Amino acid sequence: MKPVAIIGAGITGLTAAFYLKRKGIPVTVYEASGRVGGVIQSLRQDGWLAEFGPNTLLETSPKIGQLVRDAGLQARRLDPDPKAETRYVVRYQRPIAMPGSPLGFLTTKLFTAGAKLAVLREPFRPRRRDGVEESIAQFVVRRLNQEFLDHAIDALVAGIYAGDPHRLSLTHAFPKLKALEDNYGSLIKGQIFGAGARKRSGEVAKDRAPKFSFDEGLQVLPDTLATRLGDAVKLNTTVTKLTQTADGWRVATSNGESEHSAVIYCGTAFKLAELKMMCGRAALPRSLEIGAAQQHRPTEDKELEPLDLSPFSEIRYPPVASVVLGFRREDVAHPCEGFGMLIPKIEGFKILGTIFSSSLFPNRAPTGHLTLTSYIGGERYPELALLPAEKLVALTCEDLRVLLGVTGKPAFQHCVLYPKAIPQYNVGYGRYRELMNKIENKAAGLFFAGHYRDGVSLGDTIVSGVNIVERVEKHLKITNGRE
Numbered sequence: 356m357k358p359v360a361i362i363g364a365g366i367t368g369l370t371a372a373f374y375l376k377r378k379g380i381p382v383t384v385y386e387a388s389g390r391v392g393g394v395i396q397s398l399r400q401d402g403w404l405a406e407f408g409p410n411t412l413l414e415t416s417p418k419i420g421q422l423v424r425d426a427g428l429q430a431r432r433l434d435p436d437p438k439a440e441t442r443y444v445v446r447y448q449r450p451i452a453m454p455g456s457p458l459g460f461l462t463t464k465l466f467t468a469g470a471k472l473a474v475l476r477e478p479f480r481p482r483r484r485d486g487v488e489e490s491i492a493q494f495v496v497r498r499l500n501q502e503f504l505d506h507a508i509d510a511l512v513a514g515i516y517a518g519d520p521h522r523l524s525l526t527h528a529f530p531k532l533k534a535l536e537d538n539y540g541s542l543i544k545g546q547i548f549g550a551g552a553r554k555r556s557g558e559v560a561k562d563r564a565p566k567f568s569f570d571e572g573l574q575v576l577p578d579t580l581a582t583r584l585g586d587a588v589k590l591n592t593t594v595t596k597l598t599q600t601a602d603g604w605r606v607a608t609s610n611g612e613s614e615h616s617a618v619i620y621c622g623t624a625f626k627l628a629e630l631k632m633m634c635g636r637a638a639l640p641r642s643l644e645i646g647a648a649q650q651h652r653p654t655e656d657k658e659l660e661p662l663d664l665s666p667f668s669e670i671r672y673p674p675v676a677s678v679v680l681g682f683r684r685e686d687v688a689h690p691c692e693g694f695g696m697l698i699p700k701i702e703g704f705k706i707l708g709t710i711f712s713s714s715l716f717p718n719r720a721p722t723g724h725l726t727l728t729s730y731i732g733g734e735r736y737p738e739l740a741l742l743p744a745e746k747l748v749a750l751t752c753e754d755l756r757v758l759l760g761v762t763g764k765p766a767f768q769h770c771v772l773y774p775k776a777i778p779q780y781n782v783g784y785g786r787y788r789e790l791m792n793k794i795e796n797k798a799a800g801l802f803f804a805g806h807y808r809d810g811v812s813l814g815d816t817i818v819s820g821v822n823i824v825e826r827v828e829k830h831l832k833i834t835n836g837r838e
């Protein structure tokens with residue numbers, strides 16, 4: 356059997372390749388850069404461990420823990436210090452712990468009495484029934500109030516998407532919140548009455564999901580999967596063109612051409628827009644379920660037509676700079692015990708938030724020191740992410756001075772710029788998802804998976820990589836049956 360081509364050795368592509376290989380299906384993974392892991396990047400240096408991309412993996416689905424076990428990484432898994440559960444949100448220019456219980460909510464200084472009343476009133480607000488796609492900002496103001504948007508959701512959205520709540524789509528970026536209103540008429544009622552359904556599905560809400568990493572950081576996971584895949588992973592190999600053939604796909608790369616039984620695109624949306632694609636002219640619109648027997652495949656090049664992938668370049672990926680700083684313990688007044696702090700725009704700081712990295716996991720800083728990982732840029736201040744490293748460090752130190760009482764100079768500093776970091780599932784994102792569905796239906800044997808389709812969190816991308824394997828396997832069974 357010809358191998359399945361997997362484009363991109365980020366966590367989505369590696370997960371898909373790993374499980375296909377375990378099923379005895381040959382694979383080739385093409386990666387444009389010289390390393391595996393995509394945006395995952397851990398650096399061990401002089402007793403510090405810095406994470407520039409994701410810091411933690413949330414176990415929102417049983418498939419995530421299963422991958423860790425299947426990859427033989429259970430012994431290297433690190434669960435966070437239980438004391439590091441507390442999350443802070445900045446208000447009145449200082450970090451305030453987020454309440455962890457209903458009583459805590461009633462007594463917290465994070466929200467005024469007006470916001471607390473808005474929560475009590477939420478179950479009685481009517482649900483929206485006109486089918487208009489809302490931004491998360493519109494939804495929060497409608498169901499709760501402006502204060503919740505400005506002082507909580509704005510910060511949360513910066514923490515997940517580095518995004519703008521006025522643009523992010525409720526339907527596409529926060530589908531679970533939308534489902535709570537659709538199914539239960541209210542967020543509060545949904546939290547209470549939906550617990551049973553969530554338990555049965557095995558899914559865990561993001562705010563309650565266990566989080567973890569590995570002894571040497573998250574990079575351990577892609578590195579291990581790549582080792583299991585051996586020379587099936589081709590680094591420094593950019594895929595430039597896909598051509599449908601009578602029995603699969605021809606993949607052209609910077610290093611030559613190869614024939615494949617199927618292709619899974621696990622790259623980024625902006626790189627997808629640059630790909631040239633030729634597929635069968637007479638290909639009927641169809642779903643995979645119709646079966647390969649009815650699918651027309653081109654037998655000659657003249658039967659091919661180009662497919663326009665340029666609309667995917669419209670998907671916004673704002674830049675984000677990760678600023679990892681290490682300090683002597685005595686130079687930081689705040690205990691920094693907790694997960695980290697989120698900062699709403701209204702508070703006027705430059706950084707989007709900070710993770711208390713060395714409080715979360717052991718061995719991330721030398722004895723007597725701590726590591727703070729801050730993010731700058733996103734949709735809030737895209738231009739700031741592009742500043743030179745010394746300016747990024749200076750801006751971050753100034754914010755940390757006010758918020759955490761950081762006084763000394765950093766003992767460790769390292770900045771990484773992600774020029775195109777996280778796709779924004781803004782209002783109207785359904786257009787791109789529909790386009791992917793249409794292309795998959797037209798071009799049999801081509802599949803899309805990853806952060807630009809199935810959710811941006813690391814957990815979402817792992818689940819996307821696991822799920823695509825089932826669809827590819829089904830396709831291969833149908834086509835092999837035909838042969």
Ligand SMILES: Cc1cc2nc3c(=O)[nH]c(=O)nc-3n(C[C@H](O)[C@H](O)[C@H](O)COP(=O)(O)OP(=O)(O)OC[C@H]3O[C@@H](n4cnc5c(N)ncnc54)[C@H](O)[C@@H]3O)c2cc1C
Nearest residue numbers: 363365366367387393394408409410594622626805806813
């Ligand atoms: C700064 C930052 C912080 C984050 N923090 C968290 C966090 O704390 N928790 C969390 O859950 N998630 C976090 N995320 C999100 C999460 O890390 C990503 O969504 C996920 O890792 C994306 O994986 P992926 O494999 O889909 O894509 P990517 O990691 O983007 O990998 C895609 C790969 O495809 C390759 N490629 C693209 N086009 C081609 C081509 N034509 N030919 C060959 N190769 C190609 C690219 O070089 C790249 O290596 C963060 C993301 C960023 C940027």
